[in-house]
C-alpha cells in the first residue's frame with residue numbers, strides 16, 4: 001500500500017462534504033504502477049459511489065489496477081447497485097480500503113471481494129474513520145456523534161464570577177460558529193439557557209444551513225426543549241436524522257454526558273487566564289475518562305485541545321488474500337449486535353501507539369457480539385477487548401447508502 005494514494009482518496013472524499021448527507025463522504029483512486037489512472041468521489045445520495053466514478057474514469061486501464069478507497073466498497077443494493085460488482089466487472093487486482101463500512105446493511109465488501117479472489121487490504125486509517133466519525137456513530141450506535149465543546153481558563157474554570165461571561169477570544173468564538181454550521185444540532189443544558197440565553201445559531205460564517213437548537217431540561221425556552229433521559233433523547237434525535245450534536249455545556253450537563261459515556265469527542269478552548277474562582281468543567285465526575293489522539297492548535301490567543309473519548313467506530317479485520325477454506329459466498333452480516341464477519345487477523349501495518357488500542361478490537365477471532373462490557377467501577381460501558389471506544393456495532397435501521 002502506498003500512503004499517498006490513500007491520502008489522495010481521503011482528499012477527494014472531502015469534495016462531497018456537505019452534499020452527501022445522509023451518506024458518508026468517500027473518495028477513490030485507481031492506480032497502475034505509480035500512475036493514477038482514475039479518480040472519483042461520492043457527490044450525493046442516489047448518485048454514483050466514488051469507486052464507480054474512479055473506475056469509469058480509468059476505463060480499460062482499471063483492469064489489473066489497484067483501487068484505493070477511503071471506505072470499503074459497499075456490498076448491497078441501496079439506491080445504487082453494489083460497488084463490489086463494479087470492482088469485479090472492472091477486473092481490479094487489488095483493493096486498499098482506508099476503513100471498513102460499519103453500516104450493517106452495506107458492510108462486508110472487502111470480505112466479498114477477497115472471497116472472489118481480489119487481493120484486499122484494510123489499512124484501518126484513523127484519518128479515514130475520523131473523516132466520517134458522525135455518520136459512523138449514527139449508523140452503528142443509533143445515536144448522534146456527540147462533540148462536547150467548552151471554553152475554560154488555564155485553571156479549569158468555565159464560568160468566572162464578575163466577568164461578562166466570555167472566556168475564549170474572538171477567533172475561538174468564530175470557530176464555534178463554524179462548528180455549528182457543520183453539525184446537525186447544537187445543545188446546552190437548561191442552566192446555561194437560563195444564565196446566558198444563547199442563540200446557538202451559526203452566524204457570520206456563511207452557513208448554508210442552521211443546526212437544530214436544543215436545550216436539555218424542563219421549563220419554557222425559545223430553544224427546542226428535550227426533557228427525557230439523555231440516551232433516549234439521543235436515540236430519538238438519531239431517528240430524526242441527527243447524525244452530529246455539538247454539546248456546548250454547561251458543566252452539569254457535560255458531567256452527565258461524560259458519566260453516561262455519551263461524549264465522543266472533546267473540543268476544549270483554553271484561554272490564557274487564571275480565574276481563581278468559578279465553576280469547573282466536570283465538577284462531579286466520579287470515574288476517570290481516558291481520551292486519545294489529542295492535538296493542540298493555537299486559535300488566536302487561545303489553544304484548542306481536541307481529543308476523542310470514543311474513536312470513530314472500528315470493526316473486525318479481514319484477511320488480505322482469499323484462502324481455499326473461505327472461498328465462495330462470504331458470511332453476511334448477522335442482523336443484530338454483531339458484525340458477523342469472522343476475523344482472520346493479519347496485522348501487516350505498523351501502527352501508532354494511539355491506533356493500537358483500537359486494533360485490539362479487530363484482532364478477535366470472534367464476532368464483535370457483546371464487545372461492550374460494564375466496567376467494574378461504573379455503569380459506563382467499556383470494550384472488553386481493551387479499547388475505550390465505541391467498537392461494538394449495534395445494528396439499527398438507519399443505514400444509508
Ligand SMILES: NC(=O)c1ccc[n+]([C@@H]2O[C@H](COP(=O)([O-])OP(=O)(O)OC[C@H]3O[C@@H](n4cnc5c(N)ncnc54)[C@H](OP(=O)(O)O)[C@@H]3O)[C@@H](O)[C@H]2O)c1
Pocket residue numbers: 149150151152157158159165167188189190191192193195196216217218219230248249250251252253254256257279
Ligand atoms: N465556558 C463554557 O464553555 C460554558 C459553556 C456552557 C455553560 N457555561 C456556564 O455554565 C453555567 C451553567 O452551568 P450549569 O451546570 O448550571 O448548566 P447546564 O449544565 O447547562 O444545565 C444544567 C441543567 O440542565 C438540565 N438537565 C437536563 N438533563 C440533565 C442531565 N441529564 N444532567 C444534568 N443536567 C440536566 C437540568 O435542568 P432542569 O432543572 O431544567 O431539568 C440542569 O439543572 C453558566 O454560568 C454558563 O455561563 C460555560
